[in-house]
Amino acid sequence: MRPAGARGEAExxxxxxxxxxxxxxxRTTAIGNSWTDERLSSLVLFPSLxxxxxxxxxxxPHLSPNPMLTLRSAPRAGASPHSCTLCPFIIAPxxxxxxxxxxxxxxxxxxxxxxxxxTEQRTLPREFTLxxxxxxxxxxxxxxxxxxxxxxxxxxxxxxxxxxxVVLITGAGNGLGEELAxxxxxxxxxxxxVDVKVEAVxxxxxxxxxxxxxxAKAYIADLGIPEDISTLAQIISxxxxxxxxxxNNAALCFGGVNTHEHKDHEIETMFRxxxxxxxxxIREFLPGMLRRNHGHVxxxxxxxxxxxxxxxxxxxxxxxxxxxxxxxxxxxxxxxPNNAVQISNVCPYFISSGxxxxxxxxxxxxxxxxxxxxxxxxxxxxxxxxxxTIPSYHYPFYLxxxxxxxxxxxxxxxxxxANATPLTEEERGIVIPLKxxxxxxxxxxxxxx
Numbered sequence: 001m002r003p004a005g006a007r008g009e010a011e012x013x014x015x016x017x018x019x020x021x022x023x024x025x026x027r028t029t030a031i032g033n034s035w036t037d038e039r040l041s042s043l044v045l046f047p048s049l050x051x052x053x054x055x056x057x058x059x060x061p062h063l064s065p066n067p068m069l070t071l072r073s074a075p076r077a078g079a080s081p082h083s084c085t086l087c088p089f090i091i092a093p094x095x096x097x098x099x100x101x102x103x104x105x106x107x108x109x110x111x112x113x114x115x116x117x118x119t120e121q122r123t124l125p126r127e128f129t130l131x132x133x134x135x136x137x138x139x140x141x142x143x144x145x146x147x148x149x150x151x152x153x154x155x156x157x158x159x160x161x162x163x164x165x166v167v168l169i170t171g172a173g174n175g176l177g178e179e180l181a182x183x184x185x186x187x188x189x190x191x192x193x194v195d196v197k198v199e200a201v202x203x204x205x206x207x208x209x210x211x212x213x214x215x216a217k218a219y220i221a222d223l224g225i226p227e228d229i230s231t232l233a234q235i236i237s238x239x240x241x242x243x244x245x246x247x248n249n250a251a252l253c254f255g256g257v258n259t260h261e262h263k264d265h266e267i268e269t270m271f272r273x274x275x276x277x278x279x280x281x282i283r284e285f286l287p288g289m290l291r292r293n294h295g296h297v298x299x300x301x302x303x304x305x306x307x308x309x310x311x312x313x314x315x316x317x318x319x320x321x322x323x324x325x326x327x328x329x330x331x332x333x334x335x336x337p338n339n340a341v342q343i344s345n346v347c348p349y350f351i352s353s354g355x356x357x358x359x360x361x362x363x364x365x366x367x368x369x370x371x372x373x374x375x376x377x378x379x380x381x382x383x384x385x386x387x388x389t390i391p392s393y394h395y396p397f398y399l400x401x402x403x404x405x406x407x408x409x410x411x412x413x414x415x416x417x418a419n420a421t422p423l424t425e426e427e428r429g430i431v432i433p434l435k436x437x438x439x440x441x442x443x444x445x446x447x448x449x
Contacts, residue, residue, distance in 0.1 A: 159382035163188035166240045170223060170281065171250030173200030175353040176300065179374040180247060181208060181216065187378070191216035192236050192243065194250070196223070223250050223277035224269060233284035243285045245381065247298040248278045248322075255312040255420035256360055257428065262314050266428070274318035278325060289341045296342040298381060299326050303347050303389055306398040311420040323347070323387075330386060346377050348390035350418065360427075363418045 125131050167184050171177040173195030181193055185208045195201035198220050205218040217239060221228040236243065251274045254266065282297060289295025304312060305319035326345040333339050352367035368390055376390045389395040401409050 157383040159379075160384065162245070162378075162382065164190065165244040166190045166192065166242065167245040167247065168192040168194065168236060168243045168281075168285065169247045169249055170194045170277070172204055173197045176348070176351055176370060176373055176377075177247075177249040178204050179370040180249065180377065183374050183378055185212045185215055189215070189245075190240065192219060192240060193217065194219045194221055194223070194232065196221065196250075223281070224272035226276075226280060229277065229280045229284060233281075237288070242288045242292065244289070244294065245296045245298065246281060246285050246289075247300065248281055249300040250277060251300070251318070252315075254315050256423040257311070257314070259313040263428075267314060270314050270318055271321075274315070275321045275325075278322055282329070286341070290336070290339075293338070293340045295340075296344065296381060296384075297326075297329065298344045298346060298377070299323075300377070301326070301345050301347045303349050303394060303398060306347060306389070306395075307401055309418060311422075326387075342381075342384045343386055344380055344384070345387040346380060346390065347387065347395075348373050348377070349394060360421045360423070361418060362421070364416050365418075 162184065167189045169177050169181050169184070169191065172181050172191075172193035174197075177193075177195070178200075181191055181204055184191060191205075191208065193201050193205055193216055195218075198218075201218045201220065205216045208216040219232055219236065221232045223229060252270050254270060257266075278299060286295070286297060289297070299322050301322045302316075302319040304316040305323040308316050308320075323345055326343060330343045333341055333343060348368060349365070350361060350363055350367045351373050352369055373390050376388075376392070380388050387395075389398065401412060
């Protein structure tokens, strides 16, 4: 049996001298990452296979035992290219491409050796044997770990003290941000309250200082403008010598518009405030927390970031982005040895804040009160919870909806509906103005609204 395209029968056949068989020596030259055969024209069985594997192990990718080799010989003048495939091994002369396929129920491993270059395409995981044992150990730990986590939700958790902590809250002029500031002040925190509306945030600061002493300061900034955030960080760092808890709460809420009906300025404005401001605020204040190895970054996301929702694709997409960013940030901080900076992603249900946007939604379940939402958020911060919903019992249901059939999800949405009233052009202009009406005068922002 000979591979097609062999040079000659006489050169490739074994010569018998007495009872011993003498095979013509294999002469293989390695040129860069390719291997060419000068004289070989016959089948080379297991002895030569060992040499080939050793050569590949030394110069090329590591191969597993018992592969299937497919060798395609280089085309000659006046002849067509050809290849040979045989299990366990066949070697064709003057091959230019070597394809190694490892047959397995888990997939194939393919290695191509070409003249002057070598490419490798893996379909098996790295350190496959180790991976098997690690997965087995993971399954062993799964049940006791889940039981322990369930037990910890029942038992009272240890809480850290927030007294004298410097807390920066964005969007503190009304709604959840205002209520968070009020309750944080009761905990003995020092507050840096940021909002785009001068009158609103000043009113909150005056009320807090009248009750708890001079513990709060107001800062005016448009978080959709990068320069405002940089200036804000410099001023706050000078006033408080660092921020211990950063609560990214400021957001624009927009619903009642289909995905294909959104305008460019609506999309850009929403992402600048709801997403980009989170990145920029974290970029400004997280390095100081890491230097002190003390701090907490909190993002106010939404339950829509866990399940999605119709008529609110723009708002939902921004909250999905925030949730994804917080998951990545947690993974990054966990890689730092002895890191003590905490991460929390808060996903509240619809909050009854009394704003214009809240009146546009019709929900079957009652809205969450501001007092309850702020209390739950602060409790999660004190307990260093990473991700939780408000109310907390929503969380397992939203996770379960990710794996159940689509028909169940649709029926769930039908039962627990949340519908947004379609907005008119005038109403859309109220929620997100075409042009920002916030102007900078003498280094301070003033709102014309």
